[in-house]
Amino acid sequence: MSVEHTIPDTAAKHAQGGFETEKMSISMGPSHPSTHGVLRLQLELDGEVVTKADPVIGYLHRGDEKIAENMTYNQFVPYTDRLDYLAPLANNMAYAIAVERLAKLEVPPRCQAIRVITAEMARISSHLMGLGAFGIDVGAWTVFLYSFTEREKLYKLFEELTGARFTTSYTRIGGVARDMPPGWTDRVLAFCDQFLPQLEEILSLLTRNKIFTDRTAGIGVISAQDAIAYGLTGPNLRGSGVPLDLRKDRPYSGYEQYDFDVPVGTRGDAYDRYLVRGEEMRQSVRIIRQAIAQLPAGKWYAEDARRIFAPPKDKVLTSMEELIQNFMIVTEGPQMPAGEVYFEAENPKGALGFYVVSKGGGVPWRLKIRSPSFCNLSILPKVCVGAMVSDVVAILGSFDFVMGECDR
Amino acid sequence: MSAALDAVQALKARWPGASDRATLDHPAVNVPASDLVAALRSLKEDHGFDVLQDVSGVDWGAGSSPRFTVVYHVFSTVGHDYVRVAADCTDAVAPEVPSATGLWPGADWHEREAFDMFGIRFTGHPDLRRILMWDGYPHFPLRKDFPLSGVPTELPDAEVVAETRTGAIAAPMAGGPFVASPGEINMTEAEPRAKDESWTERRPKPEA
Numbered sequence: 001m002s003v004e005h006t007i008p009d010t011a012a013k014h015a016q017g018g019f020e021t022e023k024m025s026i027s028m029g030p031s032h033p034s035t036h037g038v039l040r041l042q043l044e045l046d047g048e049v050v051t052k053a054d055p056v057i058g059y060l061h062r063g064d065e066k067i068a069e070n071m072t073y074n075q076f077v078p079y080t081d082r083l084d085y086l087a088p089l090a091n092n093m094a095y096a097i098a099v100e101r102l103a104k105l106e107v108p109p110r111c112q113a114i115r116v117i118t119a120e121m122a123r124i125s126s127h128l129m130g131l132g133a134f135g136i137d138v139g140a141w142t143v144f145l146y147s148f149t150e151r152e153k154l155y156k157l158f159e160e161l162t163g164a165r166f167t168t169s170y171t172r173i174g175g176v177a178r179d180m181p182p183g184w185t186d187r188v189l190a191f192c193d194q195f196l197p198q199l200e201e202i203l204s205l206l207t208r209n210k211i212f213t214d215r216t217a218g219i220g221v222i223s224a225q226d227a228i229a230y231g232l233t234g235p236n237l238r239g240s241g242v243p244l245d246l247r248k249d250r251p252y253s254g255y256e257q258y259d260f261d262v263p264v265g266t267r268g269d270a271y272d273r274y275l276v277r278g279e280e281m282r283q284s285v286r287i288i289r290q291a292i293a294q295l296p297a298g299k300w301y302a303e304d305a306r307r308i309f310a311p312p313k314d315k316v317l318t319s320m321e322e323l324i325q326n327f328m329i330v331t332e333g334p335q336m337p338a339g340e341v342y343f344e345a346e347n348p349k350g351a352l353g354f355y356v357v358s359k360g361g362g363v364p365w366r367l368k369i370r371s372p373s374f375c376n377l378s379i380l381p382k383v384c385v386g387a388m389v390s391d392v393v394a395i396l397g398s399f400d401f402v403m404g405e406c407d408r
Numbered sequence: 409m410s411a412a413l414d415a416v417q418a419l420k421a422r423w424p425g426a427s428d429r430a431t432l433d434h435p436a437v438n439v440p441a442s443d444l445v446a447a448l449r450s451l452k453e454d455h456g457f458d459v460l461q462d463v464s465g466v467d468w469g470a471g472s473s474p475r476f477t478v479v480y481h482v483f484s485t486v487g488h489d490y491v492r493v494a495a496d497c498t499d500a501v502a503p504e505v506p507s508a509t510g511l512w513p514g515a516d517w518h519e520r521e522a523f524d525m526f527g528i529r530f531t532g533h534p535d536l537r538r539i540l541m542w543d544g545y546p547h548f549p550l551r552k553d554f555p556l557s558g559v560p561t562e563l564p565d566a567e568v569v570a571e572t573r574t575g576a577i578a579a580p581m582a583g584g585p586f587v588a589s590p591g592e593i594n595m596t597e598a599e600p601r602a603k604d605e606s607w608t609e610r611r612p613k614p615e616a
Binding site for chain 1: 430431432433434436458459460461462464466467479481485488489490492512513514516517518521525538539540541542549550554556583584586587588589590591592593595598599600
């Protein structure tokens with residue numbers, strides 16, 4: 001934290017007969033443990049109270065939207081991992097569905113179910129990370145150790161499925177990269193069985209913890225009207241009592257088949273946002289169990305989409321037709337019609353939207369990423385004013401944002 | 409879905425300048441920039457599209473007319489559907505549209521981003537400055553005439569420049585070894601490849 005202020009010439013002021021206080025300008029971040037990455041807050045303080053907060057973002061801007069305009073649709077999948085890098089599987093799915101909407105392509109039920117399972121596992125891992133980091137921010141170190149242990153188990157399962165722990169790049173336009181390995185769903189169920197009691201233990205470290213409630217209850221209150229006006233989504237919106245969840249309201253990838261509840265807060269403070277995330281993990285486990293119980297058989301990719309999804313490797317190496325097909329998709333990209341679509345998925349952080357403008361061919365003309373963290377952070381100048389500096393830390397922790405997604 | 413279609417029909421009836429916009433998913437409407445705020449207000453107040461989900465600039469390429477379009481996606485918390493509203497900027501050199509910050513405070517950052525990336529001015533925006541790039545950055549990176557490899561630019565902090573004696577440099581191979589091009593063009597042009605191999609990370613850039 002660097003401090004920029006002029007030392008008041010108190011002797012001169014005394015001589016004039018008056019004593020004035022001065023506002024102090026503090027730059028919090030971009031390297032600060034509570035800003036979870038490279039967010040910088042330009043704070044103006046009156047004593048300990050924030051009178052003005054100006055978030056400075058863009059330190060992690062990599063030009064993802066520019067990059068997307070210069071590569072084929074499948075080549076961009078790894079870049080979506082690096083948006084919300086705490087839930088890459090959910091980003092992969094949102095992007096794939098957006099492009100599939102452009103092609104009016106429906107993937108088989110098995111593919112949809114696999115995507116739902118992975119997206120809900122990503123939600124659990126993202127919320128575990130969010131809870132752990134939130135705990136650290138307000139002085140509860142232990143939570144982090146427990147939640148990271150659980151997250152590690154999930155990452156083992158991700159590695160088994162995709163070959164990578166973090167940057168999974170699991171979806172392709174028109175399907176997923178490969179089917180689930182044998183026995184994998186049993187290991188996911190085993191994880192769910194041991195996770196629920198663990199989750200109760202993790203949450204019990206915070207829910208009735210006096211220090212935690214003192215630091216979060218009544219802090220960073222966002223009214224439902226404000227949350228809607230600023231375009232907040234995800235747990236931050238539902239924490240303010242607005243029951244919007246795209247999985248329920250605009251079901252995609254077969255979410256309408258699963259029975260789950262959408263938790264909402266009542267007061268819209270940092271504590272409510274914490275409670276909402278805790279409950280969402282329980283609901284995710286419910287969805288995963290149902291999806292595995294009713295897992296349809298069949299292909300994990302759209303077989304008939306021959307100009308979009310590359311054929312299986314064994315066929316590429318043995319059949320001329322498939323070899324050509326594979327070659328065309330790799331060099332030219334999956335062929336899309338001209339037109340534009342906008343698709344939003346309910347990601348762990350909120351509604352991740354892709355606005356795809358196509359002029360035909362295998363490369364988007366424009367790909368706009370509507371990132372939930374970007375929209376959620378835009379309310380900071382309003383929420384931080386009047387809070388103490390230490391409250392700002394709790395507010396940031398409760399927002400659970402990711403700068404990779406905010407800055408793109 | 410019908411509520412969104414009704415809203416689009418109502419907009420077209422009320423503003424003669426509004427017209428249907430080709431779409432593959434949500435109902436979409438083109439409105440003239442002069443009617444944009446009134447149309448968005450009507451969507452918000454009369455038709456219940458109370459959330460502004462996204463504001464996106466689009467550059468159709470130098471020489472296109474119109475060159476810049478601003479696309480809004482509004483969402484209804486009651487009907488749970490979207491409407492896409494697009495407004496073309498009449499001027500390609502100094503594009504501008506009126507700001508929606510009076511309707512949604514959340515439009516603030518979205519419009520700053522579109523300004524930052526495309527140079528589209530939002531008239532009436534209270535604080536239109538760059539958001540992702542640094543203040544004083546001279547280019548608009550998402551315009552089609554801005555190269556993927558970037559443009560050599562001085563860094564903002566004079567102290568850093570004095571210490572490192574470097575600025576933001578352009579990427580070799582015109583942005584990478586695999587750069588593809590959009591549109592239905594012939595395969596040689598479309599396929600991902602290095603567009604300029606006169607210099608790489610190992611071979612220094614030839615002096616101009």
